[in-house]
Amino acid sequence: MSKEVVIRAENISKLYHLGQVGTGTLSHDLKRWWARTRGKEDPYLKVGVENDRTKKSDSEYAWALKDINFDVHAGDTLGIIGRNGAGKSTLLKILSRVTAPTQGAIKIKGRIASLLEVGTGFHPELTGKENIYMNGAILGMTRKEIDRKFDEIVDFAGVELYINTPVKRYSSGMYVRLAFAVAAHLEPEILIVDEVLAVGDAEFQKKCLGKMGDVASHGRTIIFVSHNMQAVQSLCKSAIYLKAGQLQAAGQTEKVINNYLSKEIKNCLERKWEEAEAPGNDLIKLLSAELLPQFTDVSEQIMVTTPIEVAFSFRVYKAMHINLSFLLYTASGTCIFNVGTESKELKPGTYHSVLKIPANLLNDDIYTINLLFVKDTSVIIFGKEDLLTFEVFDIVREGNWYGKWLGAIRPDLDFSIT
Amino acid sequence: MAHKTNDVGNWDTVITSGRGNLDFNLKELWQYRDLLMMFVKKDIITVYKQTILGPVWFVVQPLLTSLMFLVVFNSIANISTGAVPPILFYLIGTTLWNYFADTLNTTSKTFTDNASIFGKVYFPRIILPISKVVSGFIKFLIQFSLFAVLLLYYVFVSKSIMPNWYLLLTPLWLLVIILMSLAFGIIITSLTTKYRDLIFLVAFGVQLAMYATPVIIPLSEVHGRKKIFFLVNPLTSLFEAIKYGLLGKGEFDAGWLLYSVVFTIVFLVLGIFIFNKVEKRFIDTV
Structure with missing residues (x-):
């Protein structure tokens, strides 16, 4: 130091x-x-x-x-x-x-140069070439510097054919590529990068973070703001x-x-109630809900590869045909799946139920669980929202891409090249 | 984090809350000269993109305005332009006035119009209003050359106009007009980041101010107590001095010219002071 x-x-x-x-x-x-x-x-x-x-x-x-x-x-x-x-x-x-x-x-x-967005100052009526000079100048490059790197920028963006066309005629992909190409050729001693740069399609993200890695390896100083722990961990010392x-x-x-x-992830992995305070009604009451990750190592962090069991206990006060319906939502409110138990005739008493989520099913995200009790497979007699909350973390991946893996689920299916 | 002795203290940039300092960093401004030129270029080439006549529109505007003035004020309302041919009088008046009003209007929107750029990247903010002044001046020069052609006709062909040596002072008076529009513009834009009320006042005020400037009526045709309203307008003596040099007719009043120059300097210093103060924080309130 x-x-x-x-x-x-x-x-x-x-x-x-x-x-x-x-x-x-x-x-x-x-x-x-x-x-x-x-x-x-x-x-x-x-x-x-x-x-x-x-x-x-x-x-x-x-x-x-x-x-x-x-x-x-x-x-x-x-x-x-x-x-x-x-x-x-x-x-x-x-x-x-x-x-x-x-x-x-x-x-x-x-x-110092900062990249809080790409394409700052791009004017739709100006040609690709004019915008390279405009954007470069706004980011603090001199005309000479841009002259020197012009061919490299055009090449990187892959827009040679359209370089004298106003950017309003560009496809959105071309537009972003050109904008990023200018930013990527900045050579300040200190570079400040916002994570918003790293959203967008996977290709772009890869290019963006890869370029940052390059810059860092050339001994320049980088400040990177993100809540993507993966990216921070792999890029920042x-x-x-x-x-x-x-x-x-x-x-x-x-x-x-x-x-x-x-400090930040407030998982709610377990909830228990005394019978008097338990949520429910005079037909049924939920007594407990517990998330039981089946950790295979000592890390104690729910990963994409961790199998999870969810256990419930409830008390039935009147004999009836009952089934449980389990709904898993992401923090942003997308329903990932809905699974039901078989409908069973239950006499008054306390029962237990366990749902097993296999490894390699959930993507990395924050999830909440809703639970419904259904009578005669048709009438919801009681439901509890946001029963449990948990976060699934991404594994340390191989390769150079640190962005969010796309998709609601992330199954490990057999997929190979022969 | 222990602060080691390797902090030698010669920092390139120090970001502070910077309340009330009047530092106009000319060195930094020079470093960003390429950006200034890019903004100017953008202003010029984007205005008439996808038009057939292109820059010809620059001269069509003042010409049509002058013709309209000729019909409305000269022919119908019978307002005399003194010994100067009306078209020449209106053309120089509208060209000068348009430059002043356009520059004031565009620079007075610096912060509000460019908030998206200012919110993302740093460069000396004053670059933008200066670029508007420069691009406006290029437009002015094109319009002025139209006037010059007409002037040459009246001087050499019809021989009804005789310029004098005071025309050599024209660039100086133009400079004062440029600086005055910049000064007003940056003051207004600084004040409107928090309170938008001024914007409405300015649009209206600029329109009215034209009638207190010798654009339609020469100062020599204004008599009595009304004349003072024209004279306190710092543009009046400048417009008159320019006309005096170029057309040989007008009022060259050293006292009122000095007043205009001092007025401009005071407001420019005040403008830079306010602008400097506002530029550091305006993004929080815009």
């Missing part, structure tokens, strides 16, 4: 105004101005609350970032991780000089973890990621 510090963040804080800008800001501005002319502190800097968007707050201001300190050394690849709303984007904006911090300072050595605008952990990527996972 004796390498030169190229970025130093000192006590970076950023205050945001909640609610609608424009209403009431004039009076606040006047109060601020009045406080300052009397040599007092800005009255609104004191009232900001911690940035927890799940809680309702009385304050009109919130700290998107609070007292962030870190150093980045030359040649480092630093990952910034955290949940949505943890302040990653705000930090990125400050580093990119799109907005200024409310307090604190960031000191930078060397030329060190990482910082933001939570509610505050720096939670910094250091070696693996340790920081473990810290992040242990």
Whole structure:
């Protein structure tokens, strides 16, 4: 760690105004101005609350970032991780000089370029060639640099034939390729990359992350913001973890990621109720639900390759024909499957039920379980939503692609080349 | 993270909250000169893409406006243009006025129109309004050459117009007009990031201001107390001085010219100050 510090963040804080800008800001501005002319502190800097968007707050201001300190050394690849709303984007904006911090300072050595999106400043009426120069200039390249790399860029994008055609006539794929090609040929000493770059089709993602790997291996400094742990782990040597605008952990990527996972993923793997409080009605009550991952190693993390058992117990108060219906949803609300038990005549008493999800069925995602009790295979007598929540993690994959594996499920089917 | 001694302290860039500093970084501006040229080029070539006449439209506009003024104000309303042929008088007036008004209108929307670019990448924000000033000036030069051709006709063929040596000062007066439109533009755009009210006022105000500038009526035709409304308008003495040099008719008043120059400098410094302050944070409020 004796390498030169190229970025130093000192006590970076950023205050945001909640609610609608424009209403009431004039009076606040006047109060601020009045406080300052009397040599007092800005009255609104004191009232900001911690940035927890799940809680309702009385304050009109919130700290998107609070007292962030870190150093980045030359040649480092630093990952910034955290949940949505943890302040990653705000930090990125400050580093990119799109907005200024409310307090604190960031000191930078060397030329810095940020890629918060590709194709910034592209004009549909301009030709491919003109847009290369336009976009390059916006990203901080000089005309000479672009001249030098022009052929390489066109080649990389594969749009030679259309280079003198306005980009409004380009297919969306060509457009993105051209935009990315310009960005990929930036040669700053420090490159800031947002994960939004890495969404899109798999091909593009691969190219994008591959190029970043290239850049990093050439000894340049990269700051990469993502909540894709896979990508961060494989690209970044060190990482910082933001939570509610505050720096939670910094250091070696693996340790920081473990810290992040242990704090952020609130799995709900087990629920038990006393009979009196148990959800249900006078026909049936659910007593417990438990997720039992069948771990084969000590990692204790549910992976794509981990078989899972889900066990339920319930009490029946009246004899009837009953079947259980199990629904698995992703966090975004897509139903992955719905499985039912056979319908059985049950006398009053306590029963158990187990569902087995085999390995290599679920994709990496966060899942929730809904359970329904059905009478006579037609009437839902009771249902419980969001019964359990769990996250399935991706395995450490071979190859160079770190993006999200597509598909609702991820079966390991027999597929070979002969 | 222990801060080691390798921090020698010579940082290239320091990002701070930067309240109220008046640093106009000319060195940085120079580094981004290629970007400035690209913006100018974009403005020029995108305006008339997919048109048949292309840049000819640049000269059609002031010509038609002048002809309309000729019919409405000169023929119908009978407003005299003094000793100057009306078409020449209206043409120089509208050309100058259009430059001022267009530049003011475009620069005053710098922040709101470019929020998507400004939100993604850093470059000195002042590049954009400057590029509008430059591209507008190129358009102005094309329109001005139309006027010049007409002027040459009146000077050498019909011999009814006699320019004088004060015409050499024209570039100076043009520069003052350029800087004034830039100054107003950046002040307005800075103020409208938070409060949009001004936008409506500006669009309306610019329209009205034309009638307090010698575009349709020469200052010599304005009499009595009304004249003061024209004179406090800093554009008036500049327009008159340019006409005096080129057409030989007009009022060259050193006192009011000094007033315009001082006015422009004050507002330009104020504009840069406000613009610098706003550019750092406007993305949070725009």
